[in-house]
Amino acid sequence: xxxxxxxxxTLYYQIxxxxxxxRYLGSQLFSKLNIGVSVEELVTLDTIFLHDELxxxxxxxxxxxxxxxxxxxxxALEEKGYIVRNADxxxxxxxxxxxxxxxxxxxxxxxxxxxxxxxxxIPHELSEEKIEEMKNNMREFRAIxxxxxxxxx
Amino acid sequence: xxxxxxxxxTLYYQIxxxxxxxRYLGSQLFSKLNIGVSVEELVTLDTIFLHDELxxxxxxxxxxxxxxxxxxxxxALEEKGYIVRNADxxxxxxxxxxxxxxxxxxxxxxxxxxxxxxxxxIPHELSEEKIEEMKNNMREFRAIxxxxxxxxx
DNA sequence: ATAATACTGTTGTAAATGCAACACATTATT
DNA sequence: AATAATGTGTTGCATTTACAACAGTATTAT
Numbered sequence: 406x407x408x409x410x411x412x413x414x415t416l417y418y419q420i421x422x423x424x425x426x427x428r429y430l431g432s433q434l435f436s437k438l439n440i441g442v443s444v445e446e447l448v449t450l451d452t453i454f455l456h457d458e459l460x461x462x463x464x465x466x467x468x469x470x471x472x473x474x475x476x477x478x479x480x481a482l483e484e485k486g487y488i489v490r491n492a493d494x495x496x497x498x499x500x501x502x503x504x505x506x507x508x509x510x511x512x513x514x515x516x517x518x519x520x521x522x523x524x525x526x527i528p529h530e531l532s533e534e535k536i537e538e539m540k541n542n543m544r545e546f547r548a549i550x551x552x553x554x555x556x557x558x
Numbered sequence: 559x560x561x562x563x564x565x566x567x568t569l570y571y572q573i574x575x576x577x578x579x580x581r582y583l584g585s586q587l588f589s590k591l592n593i594g595v596s597v598e599e600l601v602t603l604d605t606i607f608l609h610d611e612l613x614x615x616x617x618x619x620x621x622x623x624x625x626x627x628x629x630x631x632x633x634a635l636e637e638k639g640y641i642v643r644n645a646d647x648x649x650x651x652x653x654x655x656x657x658x659x660x661x662x663x664x665x666x667x668x669x670x671x672x673x674x675x676x677x678x679x680i681p682h683e684l685s686e687e688k689i690e691e692m693k694n695n696m697r698e699f700r701a702i703x704x705x706x707x708x709x710x711x
Numbered sequence: 712a713t714a715a716t717a718c719t720g721t722t723g724t725a726a727a728t729g730c731a732a733c734a735c736a737t738t739a740t741t
Numbered sequence: 742a743a744t745a746a747t748g749t750g751t752t753g754c755a756t757t758t759a760c761a762a763c764a765g766t767a768t769t770a771t
Contacts, residue, residue: 430706
């Protein structure tokens with residue numbers, strides 16, 4: 406009945422531990438493959454590509470970073486010419502809407518291809534169905550947690 | 559066929575995103591409940607409790623932190639009287655073996671109980687079987703990643 | 712024996728993260 | 742109209758994290 410006597414046996418901790426491996430794998434791949442962007446920058450580019458015309462705060466909510474961190478990543482990406490930030494309005498408020506540039510789309514596509522080759526090899530031991538199931542489980546669990554956690558973004 | 563065109567749709571990223579929610583929930587609970595230890599300290603205490611007589615490096619491998627971070631957490635826990643580090647030998651090498659104190663066991667038990675009450679309420683929407691299945695999936699996936707990632711601990 | 716390598720733990724430092732506070736503008740309240 | 746509250750983005754700082762380098766010791770190689 407009381408199986409969860411220890412925090413390190415909870416699902417929360419199991420997910421955090423697994424995420425650490427994912428993070429380490431990501432940063433090791435990125436430095437090994439000499440990719441011109443960081444993992445965070447790729448995630449940001451990817452998110453912008455899939456949600457054009459975002460303002461910074463909405464982007465921050467998607468990549469789960471706070472506003473200062475988001476702004477700094479965007480400044481770096483703008484410096485490299487991968488995105489542009491245009492003054493615009495949202496509900497009559499001045500916001501900076503983000504768009505990916507041609508150069509940004511190219512680097513996104515090229516990095517995605519390089520990564521895909523490496524990442525495809527790894528979970529060969531897991532079936533496609535299993536991976537899809539795990540992804541759905543993650544989304545479902547996150548939807549539950551969303552109600553409990555204050556994100557302050 | 560090519561479904562993974564985007565990094566943010568990979569299992570890796572899904573797990574990382576979910577882990578962020580877990581981390582935020584943990585730290586928010588800890589500050590709300592005025593617990594006397596940090597999440598990291600609880601994890602460390604829990605791990606020591608379940609694996610007595612560890613040396614620091616072996617503990618680091620379990621909690622997935624590097625040696626400096628592990629040493630600092632242990633110094634804080636020793637300062638509070640929750641653990642002791644005794645000089646000992648392992649393969650004729652001088653190591654500092656860690657043991658939890660009476661006071662450490664008490665705080666571990668009390669914090670675990672307080673947390674359990676809160677955490678039990680949350681995943682009510684997920685069945686016990688589903689949670690167990692997800693934990694097993696995490697362990698299985700971690701076992702696969704272990705072969706690909708250099709941990710340098 | 713001497714040098715080279717490996718293991719454990721520490722110190723120091725650069726980078727990332729989290730958070731509070733601010734500036735500025737718009738909307739809501741009184 | 743004046744004040745308060747909300748929304749967006751920035752700056753600054755304290756904490757955490759990752760990593761390289763070191764000290765000290767034991768093992769291995771030559």
